[in-house]
Amino acid sequence: MACIPENTEDHKDTIASSTATTATRHRHQHLHGNVLGFGDLRQQVYKEILDPEESRGILSTDLPALNRILKGHRPGELTIVTGPTGGGKTTVMSQLSLDYCKSGVPTLWGSFEILNQRLAKKMLYQFASKDLSQYPMELDKWADEFDKLPLYFLKFFSSTAINTVLDACQHAVDQHGVQHIILDNLQFMLSQQGKSSLDRWELQDRAIHELRNFATTQNVHISLVVHPRKDPGEQMDINSVFGSAKVTQEADNVIILQKEGLGGFPYIDVKKNRYDGTIGVIPYIFDRESLKVN
Numbered sequence: 001m002a003c004i005p006e007n008t009e010d011h012k013d014t015i016a017s018s019t020a021t022t023a024t025r026h027r028h029q030h031l032h033g034n035v036l037g038f039g040d041l042r043q044q045v046y047k048e049i050l051d052p053e054e055s056r057g058i059l060s061t062d063l064p065a066l067n068r069i070l071k072g073h074r075p076g077e078l079t080i081v082t083g084p085t086g087g088g089k090t091t092v093m094s095q096l097s098l099d100y101c102k103s104g105v106p107t108l109w110g111s112f113e114i115l116n117q118r119l120a121k122k123m124l125y126q127f128a129s130k131d132l133s134q135y136p137m138e139l140d141k142w143a144d145e146f147d148k149l150p151l152y153f154l155k156f157f158s159s160t161a162i163n164t165v166l167d168a169c170q171h172a173v174d175q176h177g178v179q180h181i182i183l184d185n186l187q188f189m190l191s192q193q194g195k196s197s198l199d200r201w202e203l204q205d206r207a208i209h210e211l212r213n214f215a216t217t218q219n220v221h222i223s224l225v226v227h228p229r230k231d232p233g234e235q236m237d238i239n240s241v242f243g244s245a246k247v248t249q250e251a252d253n254v255i256i257l258q259k260e261g262l263g264g265f266p267y268i269d270v271k272k273n274r275y276d277g278t279i280g281v282i283p284y285i286f287d288r289e290s291l292k293v294n
Contacts, residue, residue, distance in 0.1 A: 055074075056071040056072035056074070056275075057071065057072030057073045057074035057075070058072055058073040058074075058100050058103050058104075058105055059072050059073075059103075060073070060096065060099050060100070061099055061102070061103070062095055062096070062099045062292065062294075063095075063096065063099070063268075063282065063284075063293070065282045066096075066268065066270075066282060068278075068280070069270045069273065069278050069279065069280045069282070070253060070270060070273055070275065070278075071275055071276060071278070073100050073105070073180070073221060074221060074275065075179055075219045075220055075221050076215055076216055076219045076220070076221070077215060077221050077222075077252040077253065077274075077275075078211060078212050078215045078221075078222050078224065078250060078251050078252050078253075079221065079222070079223045079224065079251065079252065079253040079254075079255065080224055080226055080241060080247060080248060080251040080253070080254045080255070081093060081223060081224070081225045081226070081255045081256075081257070082225070082226050082227065082228050082236070082240065082241050082242075082254075082255075082256055082257070083228070083236070083256055083257030083258070084228065084236070084257075084259060085227075087257045087258075087259060087266070088257050088266070088286065088293065089184070089185075089225050089257055090111075090113075090114060090119070090122075090184055090225070091122070091286070091291060091292075091293065092257060092268070092293055093182055093184060093223060093225060094109075094119065094122055094123050094126060095126050095291075095292050095293065096223075097109065097180060097182050097223070098123050098126055098127060098149075098151075100180055101149050101150060101151050101180070102127075102149065104150070105150075105179050105180050106150035106151075106152075106176055106177045106178045106179050106180070107149075107150065107151050107152070107178065107179075107180045107181075107182070108152045108153070108154065108169060108172045108176075108178045108180070108181045108182070109151070109152070109153045109154065109182050109184075110153075110154040110156060110165060110169075110181065110182065110183040110184065110189070111153070111154070111157075111184050112156060112157060112158055112159075112160065112183070112184065112185060112188035112189045113158075113184060113185055113188045114184070115157065116153045116155075116157075119153070120153070122291055123146075123151075124142060124143065124146050125290060125291045126290060126291050126292050127142060127145070127146050127149075128142040128290075129290040129292065130289060130290055131289050131290070131291075150176065150177075150178075152172055152176060152178065154168055154169075156168070156189075158188055158189075158191060159188070159189070159190070159191045159192045159193055160189055161193070162189070162190070162203075162206065162207040162210050162211075163210075165183070165189065166210060166211075166214055169181055169214065169218075169220075170214075170218070173218050173220060178220065179219075179220050179221065180220065180221045180222075180223070181220055181221070181222045181223070182222075182223045182224075182225075183211075183222065183223070183224050183225065184225040185224075185225035185226060185227060186204065186207065186224055186225065186226045186227070186242075186243075187226070187227050187242065189207070190203050190204060190207060201243070201244060204243045204244070204247070205243070205244055205246050208243070208246050208247055208250050209246070209250070211224060212250040226241055226242055226243065226247060227242050228240045228241060228242055229241070229242045234259075235258055235259075235261055236256050236258060236269075237256075237271065238254055238256075238271045238272060240256070241254070248272065251272060251274075252272075252273075252274040252275070253270065253272055253273055253274065253275075254270070254271045254272035255268060255269070255270055255271070256268075256269040256271055257269070258281075263283065265283040265284065265285065266283070266284060266286070267281045267282055267283040267284060268281065268282040268284060269281050270282075
């Protein structure tokens with residue numbers, strides 16, 4: 001027969017004391033290396049609540065409308081960029097990366113489709129906001145300023161194993177403090193590495209997994225250009241990205257450069273934004289003189 005305390009209040013006090021003791025013991029137990037308590041996250045949570053501007057990341061100066069959707073450029077994220085052939089993927093990404101680089105974000109470019117000197121030429125024009133072939137007397141001045149940027153380039157071109165790429169990226173992070181890595185593009189990087197179509201799908205999924213893990217563990221932002229499944233000749237959606245669903249599932253952001261559609265203008269179409277869920281479109285005009293979009 002159970003023994004019932006004569007004083008109900010004493011019984012409540014006993015339960016409360018036992019609960020507090022248990023909670024204290026649990027708080028002081030050694031957690032597994034991959035298990036966190038709220039105390040481990042407390043300061044980060046406070047920072048996001050009390051200083052939301054900083055948690056949103058670096059703002060774009062060239063494309064301020066992008067800030068209203070993505071809120072900023074943040075470390076630890078994976079962004080997928082796609083669009084039709086000749087749709088301006090490299091142009092927009094070189095401009096955006098240069099924009100963040102000028103704001104102090106050390107940047108590493110991996111161009112697997114375009115030679116580094118041609119990419120650097122495009123970026124130099126964008127940096128000067130003019131076609132420097134028409135202003136040869138200004139070339140040294142702009143090149144000297146451009147050379148001061150924390151901007152680096154991978155030497156790889158075309159097919160390169162993902163482990164080799166990430167080994168160089170790790171060095172850039174360790175030695176140069178790189179915080180933004182652009183890889184253009186996934187298909188060229190992985191070309192001729194699979195013996196069958198199944199092998200190529202598995203290679204791409206593994207590459208996406210490795211890039212996602214690298215962005216998270218190294219706290220860097222990776223922008224990955226991926227070709228669409230086909231050149232549709234019409235507006236694209238998130239399912240147009242080449243590869244399995246893993247590509248867009250692992251991404252924090254998915255950006256599609258759409259052909260003319262809004263009042264006859266091409267536009268940047270943000271299809272996924274894990275930070276706060278905001279999506280939207282930004283019409284733009286391409287300026288051939290500066291090779292920039294506005």
